[in-house]
Amino acid sequence: MQTFLDLLSVLILISAFILTATKRINSYIKAFQLQSFLLFLATFTLGIYNFTTKGFLDIFILSIIIFVLKVIYIPRLLHNTYNRVAYKVEKDFFINIPSSILICAALVILTYYSLYSLDGALNIHIKFNLVNSLSVVLIGLFFMISRKKAIGQIVGFLVLENGMFTTAMLSAQGMPIIVDLGILVDLLTAVMIMGMLVFKINESFDSINIERLRNLRG
Amino acid sequence: MKLLLYVFMQLVLVLLLAPLVDGIIKKIKAFSQKRKGPPLTQMYFDLYKLMKKDTVVSETASWVFRTAPYITFISTLLAFMFFPATVILHSISFQGDIILAIYLLGIGRFFMVLAGLDTGSTFGGMGSSREVMIAALIEPALIVVLITLGLIAGSTSIYDIMLLNLQGNSFILNPYSILLFAAIFLILLAETARIPVDDPSTHLELTMIHEAMLLEYSGKHLALMELASVIKQLLFITILANFFLPTGWLGSQATPMLSFLLALITYFFKVVCIALLIAIAEISTVKLRFFSVPNLAAISFALAFLGFMQFIILGR
DSSP: OHHHHHHHHHHHHHHHHHHHHOOBHHHHHHHHHHHHHHHHHHHHHHHHHHHHHTOOOHHHHHHHHHIIIIIIIHHHHHHHHHHHSSOOBOOOOSSOHHHHHHHHHHHHHHHHHHHHTOOTTOOHHHHHHHHHHHHHHHHHHHHHHHOOBHHHHHHHHHHHHHHHHHHHHHHHSOOOHHHHHHHHHHHHHHHHHHHHHHHHHHHHHSSOBGGGGGGGGO | OHHHHHHHHHHHHHHHHHHHHHHHHHHHHHHHTTOOOSOTTHHHHHHHHHHHSOOOOOTTOOHHHHHHHHHHHHHHHHHHHTSOSSGGGOOSOOTTHHHHHHHHHHHHHHHHHHHHHHTOOHHHHHHHHHHHHHHHHHHHHHHHHHHHHHHHHTOOOHHHHHHHHHTSSOGGGSHHHHHHHHHHHHHHHHHTTOTTTOOTTOOOTTTOSHHHHTTTOOHHHHHHHHHHHHHHHHHHHHHHHHHTSOOOOOOOSSOHHHHHHHHHHHHHHHHHHHHHHHHHHHHHOOOOOGGGHHHHHHHHHHHHHHHHHHHHHHOO
């Protein structure tokens, strides 16, 4: 099972890389969906494992909630937003794709070296998963600042949150369920509000390019 | 004496198998488009016919143009000699031969590029400059992958890496091997002029890369060049099959002949699996714009590099 979880943490990292390599808003959403599905698989495995060995059911329930929320509902919400705004392809980045991928690789090294001194009682697999999932957090953050369109930034935020969730799941076997549920509800509201904001921005500026927001200053 | 026999067997195997694998990929693609496609043996017929034909050489061409096919063919074939198809065909190997093999391919590519430039035709020059650009973009990823494989096996000899993989503790089960596998797969697509980078089936002037360099060749020279490119393809497929996919029949003392045959059959089966993967990749993607190729190269480099990092973190 440990190998499977290691594999999933690597794949989650890869899906973050796939996200930075894409430039269509459609494929952002697909990459996010893929990542959430992998996260669901990891949580599901842990949930089953916890249920059979310790009799806890909470991680299993959490995995079902993740599946419904992150794999089905939020991508659909994003698709609705995306269908109503005019822009399909993101043409202008702050940084082009090859160099942003290389920067992400550098972020992984950064995470590795910052966690390198954390020896202590950490077992090697936990360290491995910690490096991967914290890199996902940083990549999500980087994605948020490297895209100009509002939907890209929402997806970046979601990936960041996925990364934090993976960190909690794979290195600490999950947080208490009340904390997780709280975070998920927060996330849902945040995405809904941001979706509304995107509509508003699109209505008043005819574009979801956030650089245009500065026009207000006159 | 036994060594010579093994070299000879490997040689025959490559020359027989390489065109067949190309045929298999073409056939799978044809099936996906509901065509019947050319027969599996089509490439042998083509090569046979090309061998019989006269070669036409441009008046302005120098000796480079005439010798390039031989050099490319021989260096590619020599590079393949370091990659035994099965464990038993182990003939020549020494430390560092994986790097030698890759740069032997580099010599072949260098002469192919020179030949494209030599006749002074516009397409040749264009194809050559594109080929060199792709080669320069892809090479870092390839070297990182090879170094990581070397670190895993504790040896830079192809035979040692292959033996470690086939002996049971298969690479593909490790989390980082998936990354290396994906990186080599992308490198394969770029190196052998497959679809996201170059379309092997059309001769459209604006997009072709590999074919543009071979445009001036005819007859025997063309046959050698085509054979060299399919051998190169089989070489990369062999890397994937023998370094990553599990199970190869190691030779048992009692029945060497039978275990050899079994090993060959497994090898062939693994090659067909990889060919299927290539065909699926070709069917499901479109050709990239030429200036998007750096993205692909960056992805393959990132994959290779991540594989390296994960290996460093997890240890052996």
